[in-house]
Amino acid sequence: MNKTVFITGATAGFGQACARKFAANNYNVIITGRRQDRLEQLAEVLTRTYSVAVLPLVFDVRNREQVSAAVDGLPETWKQIDVLVNNAGLAAGKDDFDQASLDDWDTMVDTNIKGFAYVAQAVSRLMVARKRGHIINLGSVAAKQVYAQGNMYCATKHAVDALSQGMRIDLLPYHIKVTAIHPGAANTEFSTVRFKGDRIAADKVYEGLIPLIAEDIAETIFYCATLPEHVCINDLVITCTQQADCFYYDRE
Template sequence: MPITFITGATSGFGKAAAEKFAANGHALIINGRREDRLQALSNKLQEQYHVAVLPLVFDVRDQQAVFNAVQGLSAEWQQIDILVNNAGLAAGRDFFNEADLNDWNTMVDTNIKGFMYVAQAVSKLMVPLKKGHIINIGSIAGKQVYEKGNVYCATKHAVDALNQAMRIDLLRHNIRVTAIHPGAAETEFSLVRLKGDAKAASEVYTGMKALTAEDIAETIYWTTTLPPHVCVNDMIVTCVQQADAFYYNRV
């Protein structure tokens, strides 16, 4: 039974990915900060799909907590086949000169530093096995910068660069590294970004059928089903009504 480690599993892409991999017989290590949600998901997956699930509650921003959790895994759970490096967020959407520095720090600490901590901790376990697949969840904001995106876009550009760097540095260890960059996807993302303003969050997707968390989970899973000599390096995924970070066909 393959083992898949998913960060940010309590909502959005991470939760949908956990359900998809569990449905296909993977044992799961799931991570999140919200213990109640994580435990509820763990119970649901075990009951519905009869797979082993190990919930790990920690904040990816906490370097020591990340390494303690990963290094503290039992020998059996250390045999990780796939990492879905998903934990991330956007906080605020403001002009550069008006932005809240706390928002900036939260995004940098989560989307870059936390992202790196998890990837390094897990890759250290994959190296002796000479195999593994790391899937980094980026964003179309990592390809194009838009108004009021400033630091969020910067963090996702960093994810894009780090994805390339991981692929180069882990090449000698036969580890596949994939980046998936979603466009507009209707999850809790905008609600978090806009500080709980449900009306403003819903307006982000007005006039189009946006991606769902399940769409991205399907894409993530598909990249892991290809022959072992095949690696999808980089993929941008949008709904049909979105061409890039700027152009939409709203009806």
């Protein structure tokens, strides 16, 4: 019987790469996001290519009513979720603290903390009932260090780190694994979103680097998800070879 993975933010980047990786390994896949057209296209590709069951769910993680309705309303056959890839998140803007947009702050807090927690709690209840499951949370190197003009984004990823630790403690009696993955520089749609579509500014982030790509993170997540039942990687920071941390790069 195929296992089931639930992936948020599956319309691009890490989420989409995870959907392809798990489907290629015979997982049935619940893919979620706000962009219905992209979800439906991905569902069609996964079904045709890998012959697995795919359930696309369109909702905004920031809306707790939508999250509850989507998870609680799952057909019974889909409620046995083995892995949650809690990926939906974003950076919005890169400004000094006193100049930052409050709208950007609200978007990041609502998505990266509240939406992240809404989904994790809703899915964790299904896992608690079965006394098994694995929650994989997407953090960032910004969860470990704070850098200039990263203010609220870094704060939200520090919250992801703290919430991952809290989940791990509270869900321990139910044998639920919690893994936090903290990527460094990764060339995905992420930077384009952060710089409001400014492709030149986004590309500068990776100048002189061979950065991570979405598939690198998907491979790592899949590895963590497929370890023996008694093994859990709690916390993992992953960077490209030319990056040591938030501050030190070897740019060619």
